[in-house]
Amino acid sequence: MVGVVIAAAGQGKRMGGSIKKQFIELEGKPVLLHTLDLFASRTDIADVVVVTSAEDVAQTRELIASYPVVRVVAGGAERQDSVYEGLCALRACEYVLIHDGARPFVSQAALDAVIQAVRERGPAILAVPVKDTIKRADEAGQVLDTPPRKSLWAVQTPQAFLLSTILTAHEKARSEGFVGTDDASLVERVGQAVYVVEGEYTNIKLTTPDDLIMGEAILRQRKEKES
Ligand SMILES: Nc1ccn([C@@H]2O[C@H](COP(=O)(O)OP(=O)(O)OP(=O)(O)O)[C@@H](O)[C@H]2O)c(=O)n1
Numbered sequence: 001m002v003g004v005v006i007a008a009a010g011q012g013k014r015m016g017g018s019i020k021k022q023f024i025e026l027e028g029k030p031v032l033l034h035t036l037d038l039f040a041s042r043t044d045i046a047d048v049v050v051v052t053s054a055e056d057v058a059q060t061r062e063l064i065a066s067y068p069v070v071r072v073v074a075g076g077a078e079r080q081d082s083v084y085e086g087l088c089a090l091r092a093c094e095y096v097l098i099h100d101g102a103r104p105f106v107s108q109a110a111l112d113a114v115i116q117a118v119r120e121r122g123p124a125i126l127a128v129p130v131k132d133t134i135k136r137a138d139e140a141g142q143v144l145d146t147p148p149r150k151s152l153w154a155v156q157t158p159q160a161f162l163l164s165t166i167l168t169a170h171e172k173a174r175s176e177g178f179v180g181t182d183d184a185s186l187v188e189r190v191g192q193a194v195y196v197v198e199g200e201y202t203n204i205k206l207t208t209p210d211d212l213i214m215g216e217a218i219l220r221q222r223k224e225k226e227s
């Protein structure tokens with residue numbers, strides 16, 4: 001069966017404002033519940049662990065009281081620490097999807113695709129082709145090079161792994177003091193192949209206030225399609 005870790009223990013510094021972004025309401029519902037609803041209706045998901053800051057655990061438990069398979073644990077200072085706490089709290093799952101609480105728009109088709117990929121190929125991550133030209137530059141702003149765009153992907157979540165694989169990779173990174181900006185990078189650094197699954201540009205992470213405007217537009221467009 002598949003378990004899910006939802007990382008929602010961030011402070012939302014880039015979003016600003018007095019309410020952390022996972023608790024901001026979009027169309028009258030907190031972002032975290034939009035995210036949870038994507039997984040709650042799936043029969044292939046056996047366990048869901050939401051990771052929040054220690055100070056938000058009680059509030060989050062109240063918020064998710066009506067979700068039967070969802071539990072809440074406290075996270076850590078870095079996203080990687082929070083994910084690790086979530087992984088340790090999972091119960092009897094062969095595979096795990098690691099997802100950002102602040103990514104409430106991933107489609108069911110994308111979830112199907114990433115689950116199929118991890119079962120058939122191994123570690124799998126949703127990503128979209130980069131639209132802009134990307135340059136590397138040094139600290140003085142001088143351009144170093146222009147990597148060929150066709151090899152570049154903007155990485156999203158969920159990222160899918162065998163639970164044993166990602167736990168081992170996290171433990172190794174922790175013991176060596178390595179902090180990555182996603183979970184797949186911890187698996188890559190132990191030399192294991194990771195596969196990209198093409199996702200959708202609408203699977204945005206709510207990071208800055210502009211993303212809330214985009215998020216409302218995505219929800220509006222989906223509602224219009226349904227009616
Ligand atoms: N210590 C942390 C930091 C981040 N996250 C989660 O990881 C996801 C992606 O992180 P990001 O967008 O960077 O969220 P924040 O850390 O909240 O944002 P910021 O960096 O602007 O403070 C979010 O769902 C966030 O809640 C987490 O669980 N634990």
Ligand SMILES: C[C@](O)(CO)[C@H](O)COP(=O)(O)O
Pocket residue numbers: 079100155156157181182183205
């Ligand atoms: C995991 C992630 O969402 C993939 O895009 C991203 O790397 C999280 O990064 P952030 O630094 O927490 O925004």
